[in-house]
Amino acid sequence: MPSIYQTKSSEETIELGMQLAKHLQPGISVLLFGDLGSGKTQFVKGIAKGLGITENIKSPTFAYLNKYPVEGGNLYHFDLYRLKHGEGFESIGLEETMHDPHAINIIEWADRMAGRHPEAYIRIDFRSLADHHEIAIHFEDPEIVPEALVEKYYEDWATPMHVRSHCRAVKDLCFQIGQAYIENNVLINLDLLNTAALLHDVTRICDFTELDRNKFHEEITEEKWNKWVDLRNRYQGLHHADIAYKAFLDEGYAKTAEVIRLHNSLSILEEPEKLEDFEAGILFYADKRVKHDEVVSLAERFEDGRIRHGKYDEPKTRSKFEEVEKRTFKLEEKLFELINLNPDNLT
Numbered sequence: 001m002p003s004i005y006q007t008k009s010s011e012e013t014i015e016l017g018m019q020l021a022k023h024l025q026p027g028i029s030v031l032l033f034g035d036l037g038s039g040k041t042q043f044v045k046g047i048a049k050g051l052g053i054t055e056n057i058k059s060p061t062f063a064y065l066n067k068y069p070v071e072g073g074n075l076y077h078f079d080l081y082r083l084k085h086g087e088g089f090e091s092i093g094l095e096e097t098m099h100d101p102h103a104i105n106i107i108e109w110a111d112r113m114a115g116r117h118p119e120a121y122i123r124i125d126f127r128s129l130a131d132h133h134e135i136a137i138h139f140e141d142p143e144i145v146p147e148a149l150v151e152k153y154y155e156d157w158a159t160p161m162h163v164r165s166h167c168r169a170v171k172d173l174c175f176q177i178g179q180a181y182i183e184n185n186v187l188i189n190l191d192l193l194n195t196a197a198l199l200h201d202v203t204r205i206c207d208f209t210e211l212d213r214n215k216f217h218e219e220i221t222e223e224k225w226n227k228w229v230d231l232r233n234r235y236q237g238l239h240h241a242d243i244a245y246k247a248f249l250d251e252g253y254a255k256t257a258e259v260i261r262l263h264n265s266l267s268i269l270e271e272p273e274k275l276e277d278f279e280a281g282i283l284f285y286a287d288k289r290v291k292h293d294e295v296v297s298l299a300e301r302f303e304d305g306r307i308r309h310g311k312y313d314e315p316k317t318r319s320k321f322e323e324v325e326k327r328t329f330k331l332e333e334k335l336f337e338l339i340n341l342n343p344d345n346l347t
Contacts, residue, residue: 001190002137003138003182006133006185008132010039013039014046014049018049019046019186020050020187023122023139024047025104028120029118030121031123032108032109032124033111034127035127044077044108048077053075064092076097080113081108081109094107117140123137124137125138139192144191144256145196145256146195150195150199153199160216163201163205166201166293169294169295170200171197175190177285177286177335180341188278189279193279196279197286203244206231206232206235207238211232241261244257259279262280262283266324269327284328285332289301298328302321302325
């Protein structure tokens with residue numbers, strides 16, 4: 001799911017590149033596609049600036065490669081314009097640097113690679129239009145659960161139908177907020193946000209307060225019922241966010257696992273700094289705005305929590321969740337400072 005941005009000046013293109021630099025770690029490759037004059041070089045200048053490189057960045061059209069030291073390794077800036085499709089990789093060192101765990105590769109004219117892409121990369125497509133550049137960013141990351149596997153995980157965990165509906169409603173709300181950020185040229189990893197939202201409650205059956213057949217509006221076969229009972233016994237005492245975190249982490253989906261883990265209400269007390277990452281903060285907030293599969297106000301959602309879950313029965317627990325509520329309202333203010341969207345208008 002690409003995020004599509006519009007930049008109307010070199011400065012805006014550079015700024016977007018600087019934002020992307022915060023997402024780059026050694027071992028990643030950034031593949032740039034687009035015609036001459038579509039903004040690729042300005043975007044690379046932004047990446048370099050965001051990584052602390054002070055040298056003047058130029059496309060290495062004739063040398064094929066420029067190398068710059070960065071924290072933890074090197075930035076390799078390739079320009080493949082003069083290469084024939086799929087040829088010459090070995091001669092310019094691209095094959096080697098794509099498998100270097102200490103390298104960040106920026107590759108202009110990546111169409112010349114003829115599909116020989118690394119396992120993890122960020123694809124960026126540039127288009128030059130009448131009065132702006134269109135820049136589409138897509139994260140191809142093996143640490144993010146592909147959307148095609150969402151239904152499989154629903155079946156693996158026998159996720160109840162009403163929980164799936166809740167997850168889809170949360171995903172739709174995350175998308176609304178994410179799109180508002182994108183329209184303001186704030187970088188969001190929609191690929192990560194999308195599947196984390198769809199799967200954030202996938203293991204919810206494990207920590208329901210009670211398991212009562214009469215409260216489920218779906219067919220419950222003996223096989224499904226027995227699976228629910230088994231899962232609840234196996235994961236007794238654990239929060240569903242922690243259960244899902246461990247499950248996805250074990251399968252190699254570390255980034256999805258972490259965003260899901262942080263939707264636990266207590267994260268805003270215990271790890272508030274981690275909710276400063278937009279994807280984690282948006283999912284945490286969106287989950288608190290969806291009651292069943294309906295978008296409601298934070299006030300209504302917290303009132304529902306008081307009634308249904310008894311979170312305010314014990315004085316110690318009441319104090320804790322009053323603080324969760326207070327901080328969630330502050331998170332709402334912070335999230336909406338940067339975008340042209342009123343939280344009361346979310347649907």
